[in-house]
Amino acid sequence: MSVFNAILKSTKACLVTIIVYFSVFVLFGNISARATATTKDTMFEDSIVKVAITDNDNSALSRGLIEYLNETEDVVDPQTTSIKEMNDNVRFLIYDYALIIPDDFSERVKNGETEDLLEFVAPGATAPQYLLTEKINTYMKDVMVYLNSGYSEDESIALTKENMIKLSDTKASIMDNADENHRSFYTGMFTFNGYTLMMILCISISSVLSFTKDVDVKNRISVSGMHFKTRNFAIIAAVFCIGIVITVAVTIFVGLMGLSDTNGKFIFYCIDVIALMLVGLGMAYMISAITTNENIINMVTNMFVLSMSFFCGVFIDVQFLSPAIVKFAHFLPLYWYTAAIRLINDTPVDKILGKTFYEYLLIEILFAGIFFAAGLIISKKKEQYAV
Amino acid sequence: MFLRIFVYKIKELSRKYWLVGWNFVFPLVLATAFFLGFGNLIKEDPDTLQTIDVGYVNQLDKSAGFEQVLKELSKENDEGTTLLNLHTYSSKDEAVEDMNSDIIFGFYLESHDGIETVVRSNSYVSTIMNEIVREYNNYTDVINDIAKKHPEKVPAAMDAISSNNSFISEHSFGQNTSQYLQYFYALLAMTSLFSSWISTSMLEGMCANMSECGKRVECSPASKFLSIAAGILAGTLLQIVSNIIVVIYIQYILGINLGVPMGTMIILCSIGSGLGISAGILMGSMIRNERLLVTVPLFFTMICSFFSGLMWGQIKQLLQYNCPIINKINPAALLTDAMYIRSTYGPTDEFYQDTFIMCLMIVGCLIISTLFLRRRKYVSL
Amino acid sequence: MSQPVVSIDNLVKRYGENVAVDHFSLKIEEGEILGLLGPNGSGKTTTINCLLSLLTYDKGDIKIWGKEMNPSAYDIKSQIGVVMQNVAVIDTLNVYENVDFFCGLYINDKKLRKQYVEEALEFTGLTDYKKQKPKKLSGGLLRRLNIACGIAHKPKLIIFDEPTVAVDPQSRNAILEGIKKMNKAGATIIYTSHYMEEVEELCSRVVIMDHGKNIANGTSNELKSSLISREKIRIGLPNKSPEILAGLKEINHVYKVKEDADDVIIKCDGGEHNLVHVLSYLTDNNIPFGHVTTELPTLNDVFLEITGKELRD
Structure with a gap:
């Protein structure tokens, strides 16, 4: 013992x-x-992207975009104005995506420009990056099409938003047995x-x-x-x-x-x-x-x-x-x-x-x-x- | 005298098996473990969006527009990637069977009720699958809207919608350093800080209040500071060699590009070694307890390494916003930050700032240690 | 008169309330082997540490070769050798490297140092073990290495702080012989111990310390002659009647007769042939007796008489 x-x-x-x-x-x-x-998931749910937005334009168009993202994604504070720091933040998963709206965004949209109006920082070609880039591109395309088709700025923003909300009803289901x-x-x-x-x-x-x-x-x-x-x-x-x-x-x-x-x-x-x-x-x-x-x-x-x-x-x-x-x-x-x-x-x-x-x-x-x-x-x- | 003490200190320290084990072998083992664990992830980031295997079941009597869209997305795009790998099925059951066997991630079921996305679980990929349906439906809605009010603009609108505009572009920082390299930087920082053990072990043999050998050294006419300086140099040299071995091992044997030029890496490793050694000297000059002389450097190294992201890569960035001072006073965080900045952005101001703070820390530790060690006569032994 | 090698004047060292060294004074002349005797905790090692300037002290003066000793007195330090109470060697260096390293702290000349190291190894009988690591050495050899590291540079003043603790008799004799040789070669030696036999054999002068004080100072014979008891006779006496004991006390120079189990101890305060006188008394009176032993006083008796306790207490 x-x-x-x-x-x-x-x-x-x-x-x-x-x-x-x-x-x-x-x-x-x-x-x-x-x-x-x-x-175990029982119903389909969209995965939400954590996006930090820096709005340097502060126009109706930029606000419309932010409002749309606010409704569909998790919009967070970028916590910095430095693009490098934003890069660090997306790399170290503080957020998934940093969207930068340049100060000439609205002006360029109205001038009919369609390339590189916005800038983003993401940690490589990830699924959240693809998803959000696609969503923003779709949103922008809609707004541009409405604007170019003779709608006013406010109408374009409102119609696009309406469309996006309507699309939330897309049929999707989960079939999970394992x-x-x-x-x-x-x-x-x-x-x-x-x-x-x-x-x-x-x-x-x-x-x-x-x-x-x-x-x-x-x-x-x-x-x-x-x-x-x-x-x-x-x-x-x-x-x-x-x-x-x-x-x-x-x-x-x-x-x-x-x-x-x-x-x-x-x-x-x-x-x-x-x-x-x-x-x-x-x-x-x-x-x-x-x-x-x-x-x-x-x-x-x-x-x-x-x-x-x-x-x-x-x-x-x-x-x-x-x-x-x-x-x-x-x-x-x-x-x-x-x-x-x-x-x-x-x-x-x-x-x-x-x-x-x-x-x-x-x-x-x-x-x-x-x-x-x-x-x-x-x-x-x-x-x-x-x- | 200086050279002789230096040579003997090299001999003495390099023959301590536990020291060689922790400072030379352990980092290599850990680097190998990291490589085997993260190597794949560095070469191929698991978060990168891979081609999605999707199924399509057409329950309509005719071919549908949506199938065309899926076929378009199954082609290689301008960047050389393919979003979808399309599998077509004649029945829902077949698609479900393949989905449950992991052949496809999910499938689309097109019927008179519309298009339904069926997946096994919620994820970004399932959201992307659903997003494709939404975009498809969206175009129809937009054209319908325009047709109502401005029918004359429909052709232009259709052109605009089918165009491949990229409204948003990615900000490029040049070299795209994998986020998993962070673990290797933290490993190098940990290796550097392990040298604090070398210092405490070296000081133990030099100070009368720490060992009998220390008494003998202090009774001799050899200047204490000269002796300690020789010891510091010996310890730093050993640590630099250890760090360089680890860097060479990671870079050339494991084949992981650390992204920092070799010369800069050696300088950073030398500064890191200096940091560890000077921190150890500071601890050794303040601590008398033999057990604490081992545990304090170990805890110091592990805590600093933890906060620099050795075990949890996110922590350093979280601290950056919640308590940034920790990143500026944590030597391991400064070293990993300097390596990360150098590899991602090049030699920027922040890189030099980190390097400067580290040098300042070395000088600070040595000055404070000198003040402690100046009390050459002890109140008690 | 020549200048003393060591001069300690009124040294006081306190640890909080506890006074480790209490107004201790001492002078050591060149060529002396001074034995510093005292029980554990009497302040010997503290005095040595103060002397070597390793410890601060509260009061007093310490001079070596007439110069004040301080941590930066490198010229003095270069002439001192220290053999610590505990073995002070580096485990990872072999025997030769250890001696060379510590000798190298004093001697810069490579050739001379090599010669000194070889001589120190020879002197301590470690030549055959020079490639061995300290861990592989026996206790006695390790002590010898400890000595070799302390004396290789041929110092003029050597301090031995209890060098024979836990050493086998053979190694102990070798160490003591070595110290005598060093002294003959001209070194002044301070030897601390609580083994009075060693001190008696080795030292030309003895200082006894207790409670940090210098309680006795002189040659071994001087200290012993200061005792009242000069001879102690022990006799196995079956009959210890008061008459017999009183008769024994009547003998010239006998000042105390004490019963101790089966024996009787007779203490004499001087004189010659005391044993003859005692035995004559016993035989003349037909008193039967057994074994008879006689003891001359030791340093322990000196200590016992001064402090009332044994040295090894």
Whole structure:
């Protein structure tokens, strides 16, 4: 019991690490999960573009255009008059589109000019950019056609607006039968958890285990008369205990955060997280066999877990990764964890429990075993060669 | 004396495995991870509008004008891109089946009731699909309006409507730097700031209040400032080498064009290294606790890197409007900003302003550190 | 009279309320090995740090070779060698590089430095280990490296701050022999310790510190001769009747007779052949006795008599 207690007590030394990564999980996990969570659409809705407008003309025509955009899009303050800064803002997604109405806009329209009357800044040829450019072009074309056909400025603006409103009634519908288009809050949170839980487990458990690997401590325990089985059982039990406490804390937190989006799939995410916990414990054991230096534990864990998170769909969705990377990711345990999460997300709740799900879990457990075996071999070799 | 201390400091620091690991290996691993993660996105921005696979079901007895419009949009435009890839179906069921199999994004159903857009979910692409229908309907409405009041203008109006006018044009900034490069700039900034560890580690061996070796150095006739200056130079050189390795690795091995000329990049990396080293000297001159000497530089680096956009690219721009001073005092933000500006807009005033502030920070940190370190006799050891 | 190498006058160093060094004065002449004795926390290391100008002090004057010691007194510093209480070496440099680095802080001439480094390694018996990293050295070898780093530049004044703490007897003897050799070569030495045997063996003069004060100063013999108790005889005595004890006390020069378990301790305040007199009394009176030992006073006795506590307390 004393070995068990000592290991549990020495976890206190890693409390700061646990708190830091848990905070990262709470903050960024939530942000990314909320940002990427989507729900099943039941009716067609236009996607709205966040557009910042700078009106240097302030004419009836420019105001008409702004009014139209105000009704159909999300018009925001450009926050600057510098075109470069607007470019920075669209690049860093403060808004999607910056529209600049030059001071000679109205005059040029009245002169019948049709080219480059307005200017925009957008982050490349994106869908919002295409959409809004098309809308503005259509609006301008209508106004110009009305003006050139003998309508007054006010009439042209009014008729164009009327047309645009009438067009909102265009028939459009949603026909959605599958889950896979939608990412639940839980999927977002548990995906991010792949990074933070692995970091917490690897750093804290490796650090805790490193004290039992210290030659003097190890010798002292060995000569204490405590049976080999008893002390190793105590170490394993303590490590599992820490792992389970951390995992349960994380899972409860996710459960509470997503109460509003709760569904029957939560239990399956939990099963996947437990499998990941085993991987984390195995990896921690392996790292502690490689080194007992806290600095190196930190570094090795960061390098390994961070890289895995990039390759395995934690930070970047696998659909954006090249096929070669995805193929390579198959050899990493985190890939199977995220694959199981995707499976849970995309499959109706009554069909999750099946061969594929079990396969994914089994692969994760196999990885945990491989890491543990590797740790054992490294420890043994180190002892053999007195490294 | 200076040269000897310099050489020994290089030897001493470069043999610290954890330091080499964090300052040389970690950035390379992270750069590789970024490359594997963002490499695809840099080469091909996922936000770029791709050709949309759309279906068309004609339930009318005759061929319709709208189908012609879709066919027109399925042709390559002046910019060499194609908006639509049209699939025609004889029945709605066929179209639905293909839509559910991800062969098409959505489809148009034209019947006597009009044109209906059917999609699986709401998105910009579904809005674009619907917009095509609206534009088509819009032309009809406009011509009808004109025909009512000014029938003589209808031919001209039809010409105007079918013309390919571009009322709006994009402002060009020359080089179109990918927004994902931001992560690599932030990575370089983080690498630079990691050098604050080099400084604290170097100072530890030089100040009597930090280590036994420091006592020995301070008991010797070697000038403390000369010794520290040699250490600073050694640390900066190591960090510059580390940064250049990372830049070369990203640019030439990973093949990601950082968009900044190599010479400028080396200067910026050197300034970044100087920033990290001088910040570390400042921390080392103020902190005595051995644990804090490791954790403070780590937290400093990670917090600065976070606010420069290492983990969330948007943050720097959000701060620009909510608390711009943070971007001006955050060394990592200044460095990423300088790289971003240089690659996107060239050597503008803002670029020089960022560079100047960074140089000023280096000088400021060193002056304040000198004031702290001047107290050569300690009240307690 | 020649100028003292070190002159500390009325030194006071406070840490808040706590007075670490309390009006401490000391003079060290050239060629001396001065032992600075005192229990842990008596102010030895603080005095050394003040002497080296590493610490500020509240009051007093410190002069070395007649010049005021301050952080910028580089000419003085260049003649001083310090062997710290804790090992002060750079882990990432090997033995040779460590000695060369620290020697290089004093000696600029490359050729001379090389010679000095080789000599220091030879002197400390580290020549065979010069490519080894400090972490690979045993405790004793590490202490020797610590010494080599402090003395390689052949200083005229060497300060050893408890250099033999946690050192095996073999290495300890080697260190003490080395210090004697350095002293013979002309170096003045300050040696702080709380091992009185070492100080007695090594030092030509001893200063005892307690609570930051200089409580005794003189050669080992001078200090011991200042004691009342000059000889201590311990006898295993089964019969400790008051008559026998009173009889023992009657012997010339015996001033105290004390029971200590099965033994009796007899303290004498001088005289010669005290043991003969005691044994004669016992045999003459047919008093049976067991083992007999006699002890001359040690510095610990000096300390005990002055402060009422043991040096290692």
